[in-house]
Amino acid sequence: xxxxxxxxxxxxxxxxxxxxxxxxxxxxxxxxxxxxxxxxxxxxxxxxxxxxxxxxxxxxxxxxxxxxxxxxxxxxxxxxxxxxxxxxxxxxxxxxxxxxxxxxxxxxxxxxxxxxxxxxxxxxxxxxxxxxxxxxxxxxxxxxxxxxxxxxxxxxxxxxxxxxxxxxxxxxxxxxxxxxxxxxxxxxxxxxxxxxxxxxxxxxxxxxxxxxxxxxxxxxxxxxxxxxxxxxxxxxxxxxxxxxxxxxxxxxxxxxxxxxxxxxxxxxxxxxxxxxxxxxxxxxxxxxxxxxxxxxxxxxxxxxxxxxxxxxxxxxxxxxxxxxxxxxxxxxxxxxxxxxxxxxxxxxxxxxxxxxxxxxxxxxxxxxxxxxxxxxxxxxxxxxxxxxxxxxxxxxxxxxxxxxxxxxxxxxxxxxxxxxxxxx
Amino acid sequence: xxxxxxxxxxxxxxxxxxxxxxxxxxxxxxxxxxxxxxxxxxxxxxxxxxxxxxxxxxxxxxxxxxxxxxxxxxxxxxxxxxxxxxxxxxxxxxxxxxxxxxxxxxxxxxxxxxxxxxxxxxxxxxxxxxxxxxxxxxxxxxxxxxxxxxxxxxxxxxxxxxxxxxxxxxxxxxxxxxxxxxxxxxxxxxxxxxxxxxxxxxxxxxxxxxxxxxxxxxxxxxxxxxxxxxxxxxxxxxxxxxxxxxxxxxxxxxxxxxxxxxxxxxxxxxxxxxxxxxxxxxxxxxxxxxxxxxxxxxxxxxxxxxxxxxxxxxxxxxxxxxxxxxxxxxxxxxxxxxxxxxxxxxxxxxxxxxxxxxxxxxxxxxxxxxxxxxxxxxxxxxxxxxxxxxxxxxxxxxxxxxxxxxxxxxxxxxxxxxxxxxxx
Numbered sequence: 001x002x003x004x005x006x007x008x009x010x011x012x013x014x015x016x017x018x019x020x021x022x023x024x025x026x027x028x029x030x031x032x033x034x035x036x037x038x039x040x041x042x043x044x045x046x047x048x049x050x051x052x053x054x055x056x057x058x059x060x061x062x063x064x065x066x067x068x069x070x071x072x073x074x075x076x077x078x079x080x081x082x083x084x085x086x087x088x089x090x091x092x093x094x095x096x097x098x099x100x101x102x103x104x105x106x107x108x109x110x111x112x113x114x115x116x117x118x119x120x121x122x123x124x125x126x127x128x129x130x131x132x133x134x135x136x137x138x139x140x141x142x143x144x145x146x147x148x149x150x151x152x153x154x155x156x157x158x159x160x161x162x163x164x165x166x167x168x169x170x171x172x173x174x175x176x177x178x179x180x181x182x183x184x185x186x187x188x189x190x191x192x193x194x195x196x197x198x199x200x201x202x203x204x205x206x207x208x209x210x211x212x213x214x215x216x217x218x219x220x221x222x223x224x225x226x227x228x229x230x231x232x233x234x235x236x237x238x239x240x241x242x243x244x245x246x247x248x249x250x251x252x253x254x255x256x257x258x259x260x261x262x263x264x265x266x267x268x269x270x271x272x273x274x275x276x277x278x279x280x281x282x283x284x285x286x287x288x289x290x291x292x293x294x295x296x297x298x299x300x301x302x303x304x305x306x307x308x309x310x311x312x313x314x315x316x317x318x319x320x321x322x323x324x325x326x327x328x329x330x331x332x333x334x335x336x337x338x339x340x341x342x343x344x345x346x347x348x349x350x351x352x353x354x355x356x357x358x359x360x361x362x363x364x365x366x367x368x369x370x371x372x373x374x375x376x377x378x379x380x381x382x383x384x385x386x387x388x389x390x391x392x393x394x395x396x397x398x399x400x401x402x403x404x405x406x407x408x409x410x411x412x413x414x415x416x417x418x419x420x421x422x423x424x
Numbered sequence: 425x426x427x428x429x430x431x432x433x434x435x436x437x438x439x440x441x442x443x444x445x446x447x448x449x450x451x452x453x454x455x456x457x458x459x460x461x462x463x464x465x466x467x468x469x470x471x472x473x474x475x476x477x478x479x480x481x482x483x484x485x486x487x488x489x490x491x492x493x494x495x496x497x498x499x500x501x502x503x504x505x506x507x508x509x510x511x512x513x514x515x516x517x518x519x520x521x522x523x524x525x526x527x528x529x530x531x532x533x534x535x536x537x538x539x540x541x542x543x544x545x546x547x548x549x550x551x552x553x554x555x556x557x558x559x560x561x562x563x564x565x566x567x568x569x570x571x572x573x574x575x576x577x578x579x580x581x582x583x584x585x586x587x588x589x590x591x592x593x594x595x596x597x598x599x600x601x602x603x604x605x606x607x608x609x610x611x612x613x614x615x616x617x618x619x620x621x622x623x624x625x626x627x628x629x630x631x632x633x634x635x636x637x638x639x640x641x642x643x644x645x646x647x648x649x650x651x652x653x654x655x656x657x658x659x660x661x662x663x664x665x666x667x668x669x670x671x672x673x674x675x676x677x678x679x680x681x682x683x684x685x686x687x688x689x690x691x692x693x694x695x696x697x698x699x700x701x702x703x704x705x706x707x708x709x710x711x712x713x714x715x716x717x718x719x720x721x722x723x724x725x726x727x728x729x730x731x732x733x734x735x736x737x738x739x740x741x742x743x744x745x746x747x748x749x750x751x752x753x754x755x756x757x758x759x760x761x762x763x764x765x766x767x768x769x770x771x772x773x774x775x776x777x778x779x780x781x782x783x784x785x786x787x788x789x790x791x792x793x794x795x796x797x798x799x800x801x802x803x804x805x806x807x808x809x810x811x812x813x814x815x816x817x818x819x820x821x822x823x824x825x826x827x828x829x830x831x832x833x834x835x836x837x838x839x840x841x842x843x844x845x846x847x848x
Contacts, residue, residue, distance in 0.1 A: 412825060416796040
């Protein structure tokens, strides 16, 4: 790349980020009702402009087919009236949720009369870097706006036409409700180099959220001067304790693996306590195999179920995102917890048990963003938890962990009220 | 440096961090009363071993004098019985505070009966990299332990003997109360290269907190693969509004600048509304000058007070940490806010006013970690706010902002209780 191109890229992203920062400053002092109204208008526009969005999406699909994208990728890329309707529904749900901005998170009065408030305020400018799914465009924009932030969106190049059409519907909605259009800024050029230039702008952008495959996220982390909230893979476990209600365990196992195997909160490994393995495992393995699941397991599990193939060391830490499930029989709950903390990704892990002590130990010792008792791993989700929607599911421990909603795109300031108080 | 030295450094910090991680796992499931008892014992040991600590500190002071450290640095480095007593007091205060671990930050039940808890849990391993003040050793160790974390301490080489003696008192206290000594791990070699090796260990260390000059913090940010919570400089302002109670404004200005000028929450710039400048400024400038403060200001202020020298553009963004104060007369509050957001460091800014609208606008629009109404900037402090003590004052917006206490060294996990809930 020539020096001239590099300068052009630098100027392009710098202008974009400066516009976003200016818009963010205005948003930070906007009222919640104005932001809600903008979101309702955006939802309306998405539905009204569905035809234009579908036409743009056709271009992306055509180019994708020519470029040889897999059927699974084309499916994630594709939009129809129903999917656009769901995007609009999400934006409307976010519009109707309570305003996180201005919330007093904590407040107290010191013995000397000093009043201390921790007040929730917007972060400023949020950048979201993502891959093929166009619904991320409206979800991320809506959550950022809800929290009073400007957002810079950089989608995958395979979805560029779809994203442009969606952003156009969003920006029209902003203009109609008096919010600066740069509050939702879109990187409408596809050069890869632009991302690296963007990641240098730590004086303009407050946080970067990458959503996509592990290689995308690692590249962002390595090149960013801006703080990154990481969304790594989900290697999720279901542990069936000796005291499990076995019919419940059966259903939770099936649901965690089969209901939607291609997402991060689907289970990749089933751990079964030895005491109930003989009773529990054969029937669940039969039903899993019947649903098309390939089973890979430890030796003891293979003695009980012949359909289980041998699992390799690598399998235990693999995020399959498809119909493959690891199976392991453990002698103790301690062994299950050790396995999860060693091979898991700290995303979501479930225990099935009727024993309160076993549940308490699992909750205390499993070091994951979501630890679930007697329910499917698939429930680890911003919508299910009641956050309205989610920017993603953080596997980080700093700032936000697990499903991230609008409140996770805020910070706080200490506001202190004195009556002439001095330091003595 | 030879390859052999590099390997030795790598192995040294890796062993240290692995030990800390193991200790952190045990601490994470320890009880609050055990950690409190350890802290009380540590406070006792610090007092009991004061002589040994003072002897070790003498070595550092002797070497510092030979190396030509400034009197100010020697003063920060020096320990006597009183200072050690204060360190012990802090540890005791932290021991007696409420346990942040296990707190349910938020909890709710979804319409389908799913129970969602956000449970506060330790981060794991915290690394603190700091410069000369030995009291950081006991403060950081105590706050990390309170929050159930292991800590890795890397102090300045000029304080190595003092820090070793303090760490010895701490680790004896851990051993006496059944907590693994590696919960407080100390880098007892002074090679600079060790820090860079430490900053690569993102699988073992959860967060790095650098405390010291701007160059130290920038070096850590640039070299770290581990998330960093930054503690940059404090360019703090006092803004005296047209509706200020002038005697209060006078006292707050004096206290903010003079009470302890060498710290980050001391004021560097006084902004005065034009309407009251003539009445307010001359007398406060006389008293400031009488207290040894050098004044640098805008042209209008110099017309009112001849003792004010001309301020340069660079002065407005300088953290002096000494008896110098910038003075600027502003025509409107908007001008004051713009000045603060442009030249300030987002640390701490105060307004003095009796006008509720002016206070509300200032609180809403000044983008700083602490925004203070009618009190001294010097009150921006973990102890004053009631956090027990502080790891430092974060100028970041992610995870923790402003004074950081023990709770800011925690994360949370979602704990979800179902009764066989599945995703549909």
